[in-house]
Amino acid sequence: MNIGQAAKLSDVSAKTIRYYESIGLIPKAARADNGYRDYSENDVETLRFIKRSRNLGFSVEDVSNLLDLWRDKERASADVKAVALKHIEDVETRIQELQSIRDTLTNLTESCHGDDRPDCPILEGLAGNNGCCN
Amino acid sequence: MNIGQAAKLSDVSAKTIRYYESIGLIPKAARADNGYRDYSENDVETLRFIKRSRNLGFSVEDVSNLLDLWRDKERASADVKAVALKHIEDVETRIQELQSIRDTLTNLTESCHGDDRPDCPILEGLAGNNGCCN
DNA sequence: GATAACCTTCAACTTTACTATAAGGTTTAA
DNA sequence: TTAAACCTTATAGTAAAGTTGAAGGTTATC
Secondary structure (H helix, E strand, O other): OOOHHHHHHHHHHHHHHHHHOOOOOOOOOEEEOOOEOOHHHHHHHHHHHHHHHOOOOOOOHHHHHHHHHHHHHOOHHHHHHHHHHHHHHHHHHHHHHHHHHHHHHHHHHHHHOOOOOOOOOHHHHHHHOOOOOO | OOOHHHHHHOOOHHHHHHHHHHHOOOOOEEOOOOOOHHHHHHHHHHHHHHHHHHHHOOOOHHHHHHHHHHHHOOOOHHHHHHHHHHHHHHHHHHHHHHHHHHHHHHHHOOOOOOOOOOOOOOHHHHHOOOOOOO
């Protein structure tokens, strides 16, 4: 199938597929007689794998590692698990950072009456005129 | 004081201070006789405000708006609150996305024995061979 | 007086992951 | 047959927020 069809089936745009090929994330595609890239069902599977992994927040480099593991039928599942656990840890850290930010902002906004008067604890907090943040 | 001193006091690097000036986030600095930028305590306060705001995840553009509001002694606190509430909402959305990712990954890793055998539910999940994700 | 530690400008580069554009060849459908 | 809808390559641009480097002037210290 042509790249457009593969794009549709995998939900990865044609441009992005070419980009992935250019950076070596996927091997160079086979070519039809007319020079067009030619994809198999298997290639589409790979693209779907990439798409799902990216949706789960793995970097392209992580995905590259995961693809290697996926293709290696002898790999130890522990190797895959290690990549996943590391990523979970990173995600968890980011969640906690964001929660901390949210809580600080929530405290600030709750103390701001939010009307047309000018005094504003939010700005005071950002300026450091209270003990609540940093 | 010189830029290095202002950098130290505000915890914003000298290069970043120059960068902020170049994009108009802060006004052009006063100059000493030798041509060096000259900062006041007030300027350092502003840099600290910027630093805290950035730490709380506000974009540079948001910070620009917040600075305008900060400088405008007539502003309505409601205007500030609106910026903060919008940001809280964005942060909350991001937290939920990350939690969803984390939960999916946790499910996958929990079903993976993680030893030296090759079969791996994580890769199967990423490949779409189960119902758990996307 | 030398040398380190400052400061200056300006342009270019970094990161990540694409996206866009140009100029052109191919295929499909009316 | 001609127009739309594909496909090709190569180059450049985007986002965001800085960072780096070169080439040079200034100041503080030994």
